[in-house]
Amino acid sequence: NAGVTQTPKFQVLKTGQSMTLQCAQDMNHNSMYWYRQDPGMGLRLIYYSASEGTTDKGEVPNGYNVSRLNKREFSLRLESAAPSQTSVYFCASSGPFRATNEKLFFGSGTQLSVL
């Protein structure tokens, strides 16, 4: 039972490089999310997708793009990485959207460093 799988686990980029973080869930969840975690700031929502084919901005969307490829997959792209994007990134999923009692299932995180 894989749950939420995100890759890679670690990545080092140079300023200006691009990359895509991949996320897939096998729980048939409708909603998927990308968060970033920074010291002293908790988890902040970057983008979310309520259902296949829809995406919306969260608290800190600047510098990122997302794609909800299908119900299972939700990718996060950094087009031109900046040192301010050094962070730990988490993908998460949950059941029916607007079911606010639903717990989030998290991936194991990606440690990204931008030099």
Next chain:
Amino acid sequence: AQTVTQSQPEMSVQEAETVTLSCTYDTSENNYYLFWYKQPPSRQMILVIRQEAYKQQNATENRFSVNFQKAAKSFSLKISDSQLGDTAMYFCAFSDSNTGKLIFGQGTTLQVKP
């Protein structure tokens, strides 16, 4: 906009003792859910406990319980009989009923000392 505040960046407790982590939030909604998540050094996010705002009874899960004060918008987590495995960062989170997304506090790092 909803906000979640954890005012204790770090706390420590002796093994077998009780510790309380604080959380306050701000919302104009009446029905919502609150959560506590645990993040051990492995970085895994684990749901500890969940509270429904319309329920007056405080949620409990084994050694974990909450003190939910709706009027004061306070949602503290009490850990009884602390164990070394409780050492982790703890996040309070509020569920936005309009969007379904979770809004997290800044986190409290808890160290349980032997």
